[in-house]
Amino acid sequence: MSDAVSFQQINKILELTDELEINREWVEIPLGAESPGVVRKLSNGKLEIVVDADEPFEDWLGSLESKIREVFDVDA
Template sequence: MSLHAVSFQQISRILDLTDALGINREWVEIPLSPESPGIVRKLPNGKLEIIVDADQPFDTWLGTLEQQIRRVQAA
């Protein structure tokens, strides 16, 4: 079952993870529309864009998010 919109609860869980990584919430953008595949990337303005994957179960995807963020930050 595909995810059609990112919920407030899901956004809160993503922000909890970015908080734990020391990333200021003002530097994180989470679009409300998930995509397939989801992606984490650094925007030209320096902000981190986190697009939730529409096809993976949210908890499975969230389990990979820290690694995705670290990979983008290292690039």
């Protein structure tokens, strides 16, 4: 996978956060992928989603919802 996060990938992540009713203003997605990827709540309360550079994007995306629910207040 490239170290750059594509516009299409960002859109897929935002579609998921939309489904979880997380305001897009509270989501930060860095434009560079890292290894390992990470989902964390920042000190300002925002949700940071860093795409994993090594795992295939679609596989990583499939596990993203559970990672978000672990760290961010989302109703089940």
